[in-house]
Amino acid sequence: MNVMSFDPENCTRCGICVEICPLGIISRDDVNMPYIPDKMEYVCAKCGNCEAFCPTDAISPLFDTEHSVLADAVLPDITPEQLGLYMRERRSIRNYKAEPVDKATIESMLDIVRYAPSGVNNQPVHWLIVHDTAKVQKLTRITIDWMRGVVGSDTANPMRPVMQGLIAAYDNGKDPICRGAPHVAIAHALADNPMAYTDSIIALSWFELVAPAFGIGACWGGFLKIAVTSCKALIDELGLPEGHAVQYAMMFGYPKHEVYNIPGRNASRITWK
Numbered sequence: 001m002n003v004m005s006f007d008p009e010n011c012t013r014c015g016i017c018v019e020i021c022p023l024g025i026i027s028r029d030d031v032n033m034p035y036i037p038d039k040m041e042y043v044c045a046k047c048g049n050c051e052a053f054c055p056t057d058a059i060s061p062l063f064d065t066e067h068s069v070l071a072d073a074v075l076p077d078i079t080p081e082q083l084g085l086y087m088r089e090r091r092s093i094r095n096y097k098a099e100p101v102d103k104a105t106i107e108s109m110l111d112i113v114r115y116a117p118s119g120v121n122n123q124p125v126h127w128l129i130v131h132d133t134a135k136v137q138k139l140t141r142i143t144i145d146w147m148r149g150v151v152g153s154d155t156a157n158p159m160r161p162v163m164q165g166l167i168a169a170y171d172n173g174k175d176p177i178c179r180g181a182p183h184v185a186i187a188h189a190l191a192d193n194p195m196a197y198t199d200s201i202i203a204l205s206w207f208e209l210v211a212p213a214f215g216i217g218a219c220w221g222g223f224l225k226i227a228v229t230s231c232k233a234l235i236d237e238l239g240l241p242e243g244h245a246v247q248y249a250m251m252f253g254y255p256k257h258e259v260y261n262i263p264g265r266n267a268s269r270i271t272w273k
């Protein structure tokens with residue numbers, strides 16, 4: 001296995017790759033040329049940090065099709081104020097237009113989201129996009145049916161009053177689970193991967209943040225997630241690959257209403273030492 005090669009022509013022996021490698025597997029030979037000892041190659045997480053931080057492009061791209069040199073890219077300057085405004089303007093969207101988001105747009109969003117960090121660069125997240133709005137409505141129906149069962153049989157369940165409210169809203173013609181969204185994104189991964197949940201939450205956070213740049217709004221599907229942990233009908237409906245479990249869900253679509261204001265939040269609680 002040859003995970004990485006170093007170009008002796010371009011390499012200036014600066015040693016940044018040795019310093020930057022998170023797993024410390026890059027050594028230097030007697031003329032200071034970096035290399036990865038054979039026995040260490042299997043350890044490489046393929047994070048590409050050596051490639052990213054090499055100032056002279058001397059490290060072979062791990063993924064040929066994706067290597068891009070920042071100096072050639074057009075990167076607009078984003079001030080902290082602009083980014084802060086963009087992030088603070090994000091809202092949970094619970095009212096959607098009926099207009100669907102086309103699959104190419106969703107793929108473009110996920111093409112950005114796949115760069116989200118993951119533990120040891122494991123990239124465990126898979127996506128199930130419930131694109132068919134009738135199937136999204138079915139997820140709500142199954143969840144509400146499951147809640148009716150819980151409310152009827154589990155009187156000690158702490159979620160019972162909330163579930164009763166959700167059922168009442170549903171019976172009044174509302175969709176309190178998927179919020180009438182045209183689509184649902186479900187992050188799923190191998191159930192026995194202990195890091196997959198955190199990685200999925202990070203990926204979904206990226207999804208929610210990237211959405212407004214595409215004119216799209218999203219909302220975390222907390223009730224859907226609660227139901228899917230124990231509702232077999234919902235698990236069967238999703239039909240995930242063998243061994244996979246839902247990590248979390250998010251509704252999304254084109255927002256029906258504009259955002260005009262940014263509501264307040266608690267002040268940061270910081271301890272300095």
Ligand SMILES: Cc1cc2nc3c(=O)[nH]c(=O)nc-3n(C[C@H](O)[C@H](O)[C@H](O)COP(=O)(O)O)c2cc1C
Pocket residue numbers: 090091092093094177179219220221222223224
């Ligand atoms: C983990 C998580 C689960 C959530 N589940 C739901 C949900 O099931 N339904 C819903 O309408 N909103 C849900 N929300 C949205 C929160 O209510 C919302 O983030 C919060 O009220 C703050 O509003 P904002 O997102 O517009 O800033 C969830 C948010 C998070 C982070």
